[in-house]
Amino acid sequence: MLIPAFTQGNQMDRNRKLMLSILTMLVLTSVIAIVDISINMQYKRPSGISVSGPRIGPGVGIVRVEGAIEMLSSGGAFGMRQGAEAIIDRLNEMEESSSIKAVVVRINSPGGTVAATQEIYQKLWRLRKKNIPLVASLGDVAASGGYYVASACNYIMANFGTITGSIGVIALSPNLKKLFEKLGIGMNVIKSGRYKDILSSFRDMSPEERELIQQMIDSSYRKFLKDVALGRNQNESDIAPIADGRVMSGDVALKYKIIDGLGTFEDAVDKARQMGNLPADSPVYDEAKSSLQQLLFSMQGLFGARNLYRYPAVDYENNYRVEYRWEP
Amino acid sequence: MILSEIRSMRWTDFFLHTLLDPRALYRMISRNEPRCFLLSFTVPAAVAVIDIITLSLLGRETSFFYYKVTYGWILVFLAVSLKIIIAAALMDTASQFFGFKGNMRELIILVNFSLFPDAFILPLVYIFKIFRFAPIFFFILFNMGLSVWSALIAVQGISEMHGAGIGKSVMIYLFPVLLVGTILSLIVILLVICGVGYLTG
Numbered sequence: 313m314l315i316p317a318f319t320q321g322n323q324m325d326r327n328r329k330l331m332l333s334i335l336t337m338l339v340l341t342s343v344i345a346i347v348d349i350s351i352n353m354q355y356k357r358p359s360g361i362s363v364s365g366p367r368i369g370p371g372v373g374i375v376r377v378e379g380a381i382e383m384l385s386s387g388g389a390f391g392m393r394q395g396a397e398a399i400i401d402r403l404n405e406m407e408e409s410s411s412i413k414a415v416v417v418r419i420n421s422p423g424g425t426v427a428a429t430q431e432i433y434q435k436l437w438r439l440r441k442k443n444i445p446l447v448a449s450l451g452d453v454a455a456s457g458g459y460y461v462a463s464a465c466n467y468i469m470a471n472f473g474t475i476t477g478s479i480g481v482i483a484l485s486p487n488l489k490k491l492f493e494k495l496g497i498g499m500n501v502i503k504s505g506r507y508k509d510i511l512s513s514f515r516d517m518s519p520e521e522r523e524l525i526q527q528m529i530d531s532s533y534r535k536f537l538k539d540v541a542l543g544r545n546q547n548e549s550d551i552a553p554i555a556d557g558r559v560m561s562g563d564v565a566l567k568y569k570i571i572d573g574l575g576t577f578e579d580a581v582d583k584a585r586q587m588g589n590l591p592a593d594s595p596v597y598d599e600a601k602s603s604l605q606q607l608l609f610s611m612q613g614l615f616g617a618r619n620l621y622r623y624p625a626v627d628y629e630n631n632y633r634v635e636y637r638w639e640p
Numbered sequence: 641m642i643l644s645e646i647r648s649m650r651w652t653d654f655f656l657h658t659l660l661d662p663r664a665l666y667r668m669i670s671r672n673e674p675r676c677f678l679l680s681f682t683v684p685a686a687v688a689v690i691d692i693i694t695l696s697l698l699g700r701e702t703s704f705f706y707y708k709v710t711y712g713w714i715l716v717f718l719a720v721s722l723k724i725i726i727a728a729a730l731m732d733t734a735s736q737f738f739g740f741k742g743n744m745r746e747l748i749i750l751v752n753f754s755l756f757p758d759a760f761i762l763p764l765v766y767i768f769k770i771f772r773f774a775p776i777f778f779f780i781l782f783n784m785g786l787s788v789w790s791a792l793i794a795v796q797g798i799s800e801m802h803g804a805g806i807g808k809s810v811m812i813y814l815f816p817v818l819l820v821g822t823i824l825s826l827i828v829i830l831l832v833i834c835g836v837g838y839l840t841g
Contacts, residue, residue, distance in 0.1 A: 324653075325649075327652075327653075327656055328649040328650075328652045328653065328656070329649075330656075331652040331653075331655050331656045332649065332652055334655075335652070335655065337763065338686070338690070338759055338760075338762070338763065341762050341763045341766060342689065342690060342693055342762060344766075345693045345694075345697050345762060345766060346693060346709060348697065349693070349696050349697055349701050349705055350705075352701065353701050353702070353705065
């Protein structure tokens with residue numbers, strides 16, 4: 313078959329451009345790989361404090377609960393799961409692994425949504441019932457939901473300056489009615505029931521609505537209190553006096569017996585080894601992410617669409633959020 | 641002159657034909673239009689860099705990596721180039737043994753371009769490295785696969801060069817390997833004999 317010359321030329325140009333793209337892709341991959349290796353080297357530089365031994369044999373597993381606790385099952389970079397579901401996945405791995413004889417739950421979180429927090433708590437509780445020793449290591453902040461998660465562990469260790477406590481439940485909704493009136497903006501609401509737009513930002517809250525929300529808060533609070541008491545092997549009445557939402561430092565928390573000891577992450581790992589009857593040099597199985605993953609996760613944190621319209625006190629994304637969360 | 645050649649993008653045809661039509665690649669090499677001898681050496685150079693990066697990506701790296709990636713690749717490139725020249729010379733000898741006309745220059749270019757698939761080892765392995773899914777296993781697997789692909793390119797190129805059948809082309813391509821293998825075996829046997837003689841003596 314005869315093909316017109318100009319068609320052949322176009323085809324050739326297309327092929328050349330395609331080839332050029334492939335070559336560019338190879339160059340870009342090489343550059344990204346060099347950056348990846350460089351970042352990896354920075355992360356793995358010997359720091360003098362090493363909790364990771366050779367990864368063979370029985371040891372201590374590390375689970376990290378960092379930032380606000382949310383379910384967030386949607387994929388992050390490369391479709392990887394984050395949030396409570398990712399933490400539970402990690403705990404599942406540890407439950408199934410014959411190498412994990414004790415777990416350190418490193419918590420650096422002001423808490424988060426009720427359901428996500430309860431899911432992590434329940435998962436930890438399941439591990440605890442299987443006689444896998446759990447040690448919570450509290451970082452900067454382990455307040456509210458962060459503490460709720462910690463209370464599922466056999467032993468809680470905090471730093472002297474850790475902010476913890478804040479046992480309570482909170483629901484926030486901004487009232488923008490006056491602002492909207494000032495701007496001359498009205499909202500048309502067509503609803504199937506009188507409470508369908510409960511916690512709406514465009515009008516005042518009615519006493520009945522307040523009562524309904526309060527009931528939900530109280531119910532979540534009772535569950536919080538019950539679970540903390542269960543985890544701590546204490547009576548609810550012992551916890552209740554300090555379960556008024558107050559935050560406290562590590563030393564005060566120790567005084568009120570809501571933690572078991574003061575110490576660093578290293579101390580928590582040692583405690584886990586001791587509770588798991590492991591030798592002092594047993595390996596530590598920490599979460600290992602490639603540096604490229606970390607870079608992409610951090611980029612997602614910076615540019616993720618949900619962060620662009622997020623203000624700490626006013627979350628327009630979900631007005632129905634009831635949280636175990638410390639909101640300073 | 642060189643800039644206008646680069647802008648014309650005709651040089652990309654060599655890479656395109658390497659992947660899609662090795663016989664057309666040889667026809668381009670034989671026309672020497674555009675000139676391709678030096679261009680062909682960009683392939684072993686790139687493969688040297690990519691090999692170093694890939695191996696570094698799979699291992700635990702120290703700051704020595706920067707030396708490897710800036711200077712080390714030159715050494716690897718020189719070693720690979722020497723290997724290519726020796727292999728091409730031996731293939732040329734084998735061709736003449738089969739009664740074909742010697743053409744070492746074109747053989748060097750052909751073998752250089754035939755290494756191009758090896759450059760894909762990095763993106764292929766990188767995917768498995770990111771997902772931490774048996775990267776070493778896939779490195780070995782892809783390396784074997786890409787080596788076979790390289791061999792197929794060279795064999796088809798040799799077949800087009802001499803108008804020879806695939807069987808003879810394979811023999812020509814494998815001649816350096818067989819020869820070096822035989823020599824190494826003989827050396828090992830001689831060393832064993834010498835060792836045994838030394839020990840019994």
